[in-house]
Amino acid sequence: MGGGGSTRRVTFEADENENITVVKGVRLSDSVIDRMKEPSSPSGRQHRGAVSDEELKKRIAEELALERARRDSEAQKRRLFGKLLERERISSNEHLTRAILRERAATEEERQKAQRF
Numbered sequence: 001m002g003g004g005g006s007t008r009r010v011t012f013e014a015d016e017n018e019n020i021t022v023v024k025g026v027r028l029s030d031s032v033i034d035r036m037k038e039p040s041s042p043s044g045r046q047h048r049g050a051v052s053d054e055e056l057k058k059r060i061a062e063e064l065a066l067e068r069a070r071r072d073s074e075a076q077k078r079r080l081f082g083k084l085l086e087r088e089r090i091s092s093n094e095h096l097t098r099a100i101l102r103e104r105a106a107t108e109e110e111r112q113k114a115q116r117f
Helices: 030-037 045-116
Strands: 011-014 020-024
Touching: 030 045
Parallel strands: none
Antiparallel strands: 011 020
16 A cells, blocks of 8 residues: 555456545545536546546545544554653653652651651
8 A cells, every 4th residue: 555554455356447445444534425426417428437447546545645644643642652751751750769768868868867866
C-alpha cells in the first residue's frame, strides 16, 4: 500500500470492462459508495465508463491518502502523549527521590540530636 508502516492489504477487483467492482480492506466514504452504486447511462457508456473509472480510482486514492494522514496524525499524537507521560514519570520519580532524601536527612539529624542529649 505504500509508506507509513501500514500492513493493511488493499485489493481491487475488476470485471471484463476494467470496471472496479469490489474494494477490500478499505473504508470508503458514503459519497464514494453512493457514486459506485449509481447506474451508468446506456448511451455513451464506453467513454463515460472510462472517465468514471479514472474518477473512481482518483477518489479511492484520495480516500486512502486521507485515511493514511489520519492514522499518521493519530500515531504522532500517541508518540507525543507517550513522551509527555514519560517526562511526567521522570519528574514524579525525581520529586519522590528528593522527598525521601529529605526525610532520611531529617531522621538522621534527629537521631544525632538524640545521641547528644
